[in-house]
Amino acid sequence: MDAIVLVGGQGTRLRPLTARRHKSLVPVLNRPAIAYLFEWLAASGIDRVVLALGQNNDDLAEAYPEGRLGTMDLRIVKERERLESGGAIRYAVQQAGIEGRFAVLNGDVFVEFDFRAMLAEHERVGAKLSQYLYPVTEPWRYGVAVVDERSMITGFVEKPPMGEEPGNLVNAGVWIFEPELVGQIPPGAVRVEETLFPSLVARRQPVLGYTGDGIWADIGTPQSYLALNQALLARAAGNAVAATASVAAGAVVEGSAVGDGTVIGAASVSASVLWENVTVGDGASVAGSVLADGVVVGAGARVHGVIAGPGTIIAAGVAVPPGTLIDKDGRYDG
Numbered sequence: 001m002d003a004i005v006l007v008g009g010q011g012t013r014l015r016p017l018t019a020r021r022h023k024s025l026v027p028v029l030n031r032p033a034i035a036y037l038f039e040w041l042a043a044s045g046i047d048r049v050v051l052a053l054g055q056n057n058d059d060l061a062e063a064y065p066e067g068r069l070g071t072m073d074l075r076i077v078k079e080r081e082r083l084e085s086g087g088a089i090r091y092a093v094q095q096a097g098i099e100g101r102f103a104v105l106n107g108d109v110f111v112e113f114d115f116r117a118m119l120a121e122h123e124r125v126g127a128k129l130s131q132y133l134y135p136v137t138e139p140w141r142y143g144v145a146v147v148d149e150r151s152m153i154t155g156f157v158e159k160p161p162m163g164e165e166p167g168n169l170v171n172a173g174v175w176i177f178e179p180e181l182v183g184q185i186p187p188g189a190v191r192v193e194e195t196l197f198p199s200l201v202a203r204r205q206p207v208l209g210y211t212g213d214g215i216w217a218d219i220g221t222p223q224s225y226l227a228l229n230q231a232l233l234a235r236a237a238g239n240a241v242a243a244t245a246s247v248a249a250g251a252v253v254e255g256s257a258v259g260d261g262t263v264i265g266a267a268s269v270s271a272s273v274l275w276e277n278v279t280v281g282d283g284a285s286v287a288g289s290v291l292a293d294g295v296v297v298g299a300g301a302r303v304h305g306v307i308a309g310p311g312t313i314i315a316a317g318v319a320v321p322p323g324t325l326i327d328k329d330g331r332y333d334g
């Protein structure tokens with residue numbers, strides 16, 4: 001079975017963390033986010049992965065070139081123009097020669113559920129399309145699916161007003177397509193979420209809403225990205241410290257990921273994600289923050305609830321206000 005992974009976006013919602021790398025390459029516990037997706041696909045029995053790349057995605061193509069990827073084949077299809085999800089799916093199917101049933105995934109999701117069980121249910125009910133649905137506490141941020149007692153989808157509400165949500169099950173970015181659906185995607189740059197999916201439901205075609213267990217995350221924003229890392233660290237009940245990182249004897253590091261080449265002095269780091277080659281000076285305090293590659297935190301600085309883009313310099317002794325986003329190569333000196 002083939003799986004198309006949609007990775008054509010520019011990661012604008014995840015900035016400043018995507019200022020210098022593709023959104024699928026941001027580290028989750030010191031590994032590229034997409035590496036977890038590839039492992040999950042292989043464990044799910046996928047034979048070939050088709051990466052549907054957009055323009056200016058060369059770093060991802062270089063990190064994962066065509067060829068064998070563990071037990072799977074990897075094929076790259078690059079858009080020549082912006083196609084959105086529907087156009088990207090249609091183009092990938094054509095270019096990769098996909099003929100049978102296939103899966104589609106958003107490249108910025110983290111999933112753990114049993115895909116084989118979802119596929120078995122798809123076949124049992126004779127679905128034309130199946131969507132993985134996940135219960136969330138803030139459904140107004142997403143597209144909500146309405147399901148009946150048989151778990152068949154009867155409607156969609158895109159980002160409903162707070163307090164008016166018809167439910168809490170949201171489109172979690174994993175779909176199973178029957179091949180005949182490709183011809184029903186409208187021409188041009190269209191989103192299947194806004195065209196094909198509601199059209200199928202309106203025409204009373206069988207669309208399954210499948211729910212499963214395990215952590216799910218949309219890592220499209222700095223906040224959701226940090227929350228995913230924190231959830232995985234909490235489950236592991238420890239830290240993820242790269243072998244080449246240096247942590248001073250007097251440092252206190254709790255529930256954090258520390259990347260290659262990062263140096264932490266006699267400082268405090270908690271519930272945070274530090275990328276590669278970050279420096280944290282003596283007496284500094286970092287909590288609930290993401291520090292991208294090359295960030296320097298001066299001695300005695302207080303960095304709580306901060307997202308710092310690559311190359312940021314935070315001066316010694318300053319207290320950065322919680323909620324601050326610092327762009328790449330920025331400087332905060334109070």
